[in-house]
Structures are given as structure tokens and as C-alpha cells.
Amino acid sequence: MSASVQNELIQITKTLRDNGVESANTDARLLMAHVLGIEKARLTLHVHDEMTEEQAFLVNQLALDRSDRIPMSHILGYREFYGRRFTVTSAVLDPRPETETLIVEALSKPFSEVLDLGTGSGAIAVTLLAERPNATGFATDLSPGALEVAQQNAEKHDVLARLHFEESNWFSAVGGTFDLIVSNPPYIALVEMPSLAPELSYEPRIALTDEADGLTAYRKIAAGAPEHLNPNGWLMVEIGWQQGPDVAALFNDAGLQNVAVKPDLDGRDRVVVGQLG
Incomplete structure (x- = not known):
């Protein structure tokens, strides 16, 4: 019936x-x-x-x-992000609305070459190149499965010809310099993992936590960024809402200038930016 x-x-x-x-x-x-x-x-x-x-x-x-508690993006096979539909699987972190704060900050600066560290679904790199038709990009991830999804998204949004992918542990396989480096690294501390929403148990753990204090990736990214930035280039990272002061300190220690912590639409600290002098 x-x-x-x-x-x-x-x-x-x-x-x-x-x-x-x-x-x-x-x-x-x-x-x-x-x-x-x-x-x-x-x-x-x-x-x-x-x-x-x-x-x-x-x-x-x-x-x-x-x-x-299977995430909606896994059931539907996609997630809307910055006005575009991105393929999502269990191999990648689900793109979240808060990450659009990073996109807005990045697009407020001039750039021709962008590096996305830990690209996951490719949502950040693909969006930035789609919004800047003359820019080129380099996207890395430690996960071959994630890189496969990111390449599918790059092809779907017609930026594959301008975006190079490489399996890399942060900067390990990265050469050259860039106007902009972006990253949404794993920032959840190990002690916070048990209290997370059950949906997150379906996402790759390596993309969520560093199994330590949540700052491991930021230490590596901040330390390696200066030698991979062009003069006046920018480093921008997404953070957990309580990490602003710690990550800003790492940027300052690395010699970056104009370091600032930017809030998301809910008013929570979400992005830290810094510029190479």
C-alpha cells in the first residue's frame, strides 16, 4: 500500500x-x-x-x-560548502560551515599561488581556485583516499587543471613558495575526543585529533611556513575556538607579522592569520 x-x-x-x-x-x-x-x-x-x-x-x-548518527553527508554523498556541492565519503572530514570563515579571510587577500595542507575533501583549495580563476594551487594530504575524493571535487568544479595534488606529511613533499598557505588541520585534543558528537565517530580520526594536545599540526605548520611563503604572503589556519592565543603565539614565534585571530559568524575564534614580512 x-x-x-x-x-x-x-x-x-x-x-x-x-x-x-x-x-x-x-x-x-x-x-x-x-x-x-x-x-x-x-x-x-x-x-x-x-x-x-x-x-x-x-x-x-x-x-x-x-x-x-551516520552523518548526513555520508548518507547523501555530498555536503554544500560556500555555494558548491562537494562529494564526501568516510575518507574525508565533512566540510563545515565554520570553515567558510577561512575562505572569506583568504579571499580578502591577493594571491596567485595557494598551498592547502591536509586538503581532505579539497573543499578549501577547490573553492579558492573556483573563486579566483587565474590562481593555481598545490594540495597535500597524508591519506590517498582523501586525495582521491579531493581530485573528484576538483574535476567536478573545473579546477583540476590548476590544482596539483601530492601525498605529503605537511611540508615534507612541498617545494617552492606561495602567496597563501591555508590549512584546517586536526585540532581536537585527545582528552576532548570522548565528548564529541557521535557523528564524528564516522569521520577519519586522523583528521580530527593529533592524539595529543591539539596543537601538534600548528607547531609544524607555523615552523615550516616562512620558507614556503613569498614575501608578504599569508598563512591562515582554522582553529578550535579556545586555541586562538596558543596558535597566535606560534605564529609570532615563527616570525610572522600582522598576526590576528578572526571570529566566525557565531563570534567564536575560528581562524588565525599571519604574514611574512
């Missing part, structure tokens, strides 16, 4: 809410739109449509997956 879109939407919303998913309403609509093959904004036009048994079964299965 078939059911209407509206009835199934009510059912899966209840399933998500009963399992403690805070974004139950939004997630239910996204799942329904995904199964119907339409944009979420058009869902209202289809609430009285009848679903096939296959569609109803699938949307309920996806609601159970979400109830198990």
Missing part, C-alpha cells in the same frame, strides 16, 4: 526525533528530497504525491541510518 510524501515525512521526522537527532525536521526533509530526486526547496510542491513502496522503504532505511 502506497503512502503520501507528507505521511512518510511525518513518520521519518518522528523516527529521527525519537532517536535524539536535534536537526530532525531539516534532516527528514533532506532525506525525502534525496529519495524523490528533487531539491529540498521544491518538497512542498510534492507533499500530496504518492510514494512507491520502494521509495517509502528507502527513506525509512535512511532515517534509521541517520538515527544511528
Whole structure:
């Protein structure tokens, strides 16, 4: 027996809410739109449509997956970031809205050559090149799986010809100098890991924590940046909201100038910037 879109939407919303998913309403609509093959904004036009048994079964299965805290991006296979859709798998960190703060800061400066350390899905590097059609980029990651996803995203957004990928442990395989170096490194301290949202257990641990105090990557990035920056070039990194003073101190110790901590839209410290004199 078939059911209407509206009835199934009510059912899966209840399933998500009963399992403690805070974004139950939004997630239910996204799942329904995904199964119907339409944009979420058009869902209202289809609430009285009848679903096939296959569609109803699938949307309920996806609601159970979400109830198990599988991230929405893994269920849908993508995440929207800075107005573009990026492929996401369990091999990469899910691009988050807060990271758009790093994009905004980067685009406020002139650059022709950008280095993205620990590129993951490629969301940062691909976005910057898409926004700057004359720029070129170099993106690194320690994970071959992540680099594969990043290359797919570069191809999808038509910047693959301008973006070089390399498997590298931070600067180990990087040569040359750049106008801009960006990174969203693993910054969660080991002691904080048990208290994280359950969704994060599905993401690569290596992209979340340094298994130490959360500052290991920043020490390496700050120390290596000066020899890889062009004169007046900028280093910009995303941080955890409590790390601003520590990371700014590392930038100052490395001899960078104009060091500043920038907030995200929620007013929390999110990005640290510094310039090579």
C-alpha cells in the first residue's frame, strides 16, 4: 500500500526525533528530497504525491541510518560548502560551515599561488581556485583516499587543471613558495575526543585529533611556513575556538607579522592569520 510524501515525512521526522537527532525536521526533509530526486526547496510542491513502496522503504532505511548518527553527508554523498556541492565519503572530514570563515579571510587577500595542507575533501583549495580563476594551487594530504575524493571535487568544479595534488606529511613533499598557505588541520585534543558528537565517530580520526594536545599540526605548520611563503604572503589556519592565543603565539614565534585571530559568524575564534614580512 502506497503512502503520501507528507505521511512518510511525518513518520521519518518522528523516527529521527525519537532517536535524539536535534536537526530532525531539516534532516527528514533532506532525506525525502534525496529519495524523490528533487531539491529540498521544491518538497512542498510534492507533499500530496504518492510514494512507491520502494521509495517509502528507502527513506525509512535512511532515517534509521541517520538515527544511528551516520552523518548526513555520508548518507547523501555530498555536503554544500560556500555555494558548491562537494562529494564526501568516510575518507574525508565533512566540510563545515565554520570553515567558510577561512575562505572569506583568504579571499580578502591577493594571491596567485595557494598551498592547502591536509586538503581532505579539497573543499578549501577547490573553492579558492573556483573563486579566483587565474590562481593555481598545490594540495597535500597524508591519506590517498582523501586525495582521491579531493581530485573528484576538483574535476567536478573545473579546477583540476590548476590544482596539483601530492601525498605529503605537511611540508615534507612541498617545494617552492606561495602567496597563501591555508590549512584546517586536526585540532581536537585527545582528552576532548570522548565528548564529541557521535557523528564524528564516522569521520577519519586522523583528521580530527593529533592524539595529543591539539596543537601538534600548528607547531609544524607555523615552523615550516616562512620558507614556503613569498614575501608578504599569508598563512591562515582554522582553529578550535579556545586555541586562538596558543596558535597566535606560534605564529609570532615563527616570525610572522600582522598576526590576528578572526571570529566566525557565531563570534567564536575560528581562524588565525599571519604574514611574512
